[in-house]
Amino acid sequence: MNNFVFYSPTEFVFGKDTDIQTGTLAKKYNARKAMIVYGGGSIIRSGLLQRIEDSLQQAGVDYVKLGGVQPNPTDPKVYEGIELARKEGVDFMLPVGGGSVIDTAKAIAAGVPYEGDFWDFYIGKAKVKKALKVGVVLTIPAAGSEGSGNTVITKLEGLQKLSLRVPELLRPVFAVMNPELTYTLPPYQTACGIADMMVHIMERYFTNTPDVEISDRLCEGTLMAIIKEAYKVKQNPNDYEARANIMWCGTIAHNGTCGVGCEEDWASHFLEHEISAVYNVTHGAGLAVIVPAWMTFMAEHNPKKIARFANRVFGVPENEDLEEMALAGISRLKHFFRYMGLPVNFKELGIEHPDIELLVKKLHENKGELVGNYVKLNKEYSKEIFELACK
């Protein structure tokens, strides 16, 4: 087990009707003027936005609103937010939505007190030294951004999709999580969220670090819970218990609970970021395509943890042939993804002829010669995985 720091200071307020506590929480964390950041019209139609506004008013917290954040959020909205926040004297970011909305709010939080271009942080040209506080109302369990210090933004010019990690400043101080808010998520979006959180765990689970039994068990247990509850949600989108289990799994998948003491991988995420940057597909759907391909490659090159995943998560019987076990597990994973309505290859993702040369080129330009850790991927290996994702 490697040395590690576990630090998850976010206050997670979880359960029915918790969204009406938002104003009180913002006040508790010293918000005077908040910026509510959101996406499309669903939170207006559902009445959630109004409830949040009411609760801020009751708590005596002033606010402005910034709507229109798109999936795979891009830099123009961040610039717009930074300008508005400065003009209005905003001191607290309050994203109401999923990962795209939260990540945009984090980018604004870092950009407001910085004199230069916020994109400097994402390309490593500058370090975040100060940021507005962020508090979250989560409506889409997927990205885990409510409990992480990460943000991913795409620069439209050049379609560069990059992540930034500043836990000590960009991790939300609170996250309000009402599973009832997720009843109305369309099945496809629910499924994409489930794929996203599963892969957050798998990026940590697929490690060569030996003897991390507690980490393995937490990863496996969370994956098993997600899969079981996903079947229930697919049957009945208004199953509170299933929605609640999945929502909490999405958080612990990415707040450090799973994967302590392991060298993490993240190659699948980096491979996918190139797909969603170029083809603007949903991140979770891209992952459902790339991860089985990545695992198939690994079944040949380093099957050990893939075989353990097959056995412990999907009940594939133990067998001396680890590659065979691994392939059986991948087959069950694909079956599960398909049942949830997810694509498992490029064609099903709506990309008949992916430009693999371009994807490989961008990947290694952005991430260097070698990507990932479980097996370090050079250009040839990345290409092979993208090709496996065509099958």
Next chain:
Amino acid sequence: MNNFVFYSPTEFVFGKDTDIQTGTLAKKYNARKAMIVYGGGSIIRSGLLQRIEDSLQQAGVDYVKLGGVQPNPTDPKVYEGIELARKEGVDFMLPVGGGSVIDTAKAIAAGVPYEGDFWDFYIGKAKVKKALKVGVVLTIPAAGSEGSGNTVITKLEGLQKLSLRVPELLRPVFAVMNPELTYTLPPYQTACGIADMMVHIMERYFTNTPDVEISDRLCEGTLMAIIKEAYKVKQNPNDYEARANIMWCGTIAHNGTCGVGCEEDWASHFLEHEISAVYNVTHGAGLAVIVPAWMTFMAEHNPKKIARFANRVFGVPENEDLEEMALAGISRLKHFFRYMGLPVNFKELGIEHPDIELLVKKLHENKGELVGNYVKLNKEYSKEIFELACK
């Protein structure tokens, strides 16, 4: 799943050689003058105390020392600490040890800024409104006090053992956890710690709250990891990986990770507190006696979760007769405890003729008519469980 708040803001710094970071961490959390609290001579002999002192000096943090905390810590040491802290102008508590040392430090932390008797907090006569900060160097994985806002102290007069829970003020701001420090723990103490952390999980796992799949999986996974690594530690006390796994399990057993959204039980802890208060046995050993007895009672009265525990944690095959499954699981648990060198009945605990009338009387005096939640225990039930613990 019930509504819940998950809030674990402690910074856990885990791994080899981490104890030399203690001074820097104390400084980071604004310590000017710390009180190092410790137990017997082992941390002096091992050189740990000297390393902590050196690291405080290097960080420019002044300190005083308070040694001699005993297992099942009592009020006189708390009064001594409060007086010393006031005299010396201490503003930060730095316990170096296990649960007894940490709980004593927390009691002092609450007592210093309070004009009345610190015991007022434990009997509910006053609320903690202010406390010194606490940072921990953990040497015994067991109580989980490094990540909790709880403290348990025994008042010598009347042998009243009571707990206090003030997460917002008494939860440590940091916990330094070097598994190497636990190599020298005697096997019996190691085993008692393992029983303690296992029961912290079981108090949460044995619940009637339905559909808490993620909570169940995290509890079961952590228990399985503890059991596997416990066998390894028993074989080789210097197995770093096994020590590391167990140490982290002890923390997540009690910081809220396990058991989200469940109505918790805690009857076994309350039953045991009376045993260790009257007979001054080690808490973990008392739990190893009382928990199988409590489970045996439950196998008859409410077998559902006991049977699931038997199946998922100890591999007892599924069976329509839940009571039979439960009893098979209890048998395997007892076998495990015995293998670890723990007692599983009063006699093995060294108490030939326990004064059951007294234990029952004190329990319900301290905790009311009904104790626990999984099945609420009246005096008759409590008596039955104490009697089962004689077998």
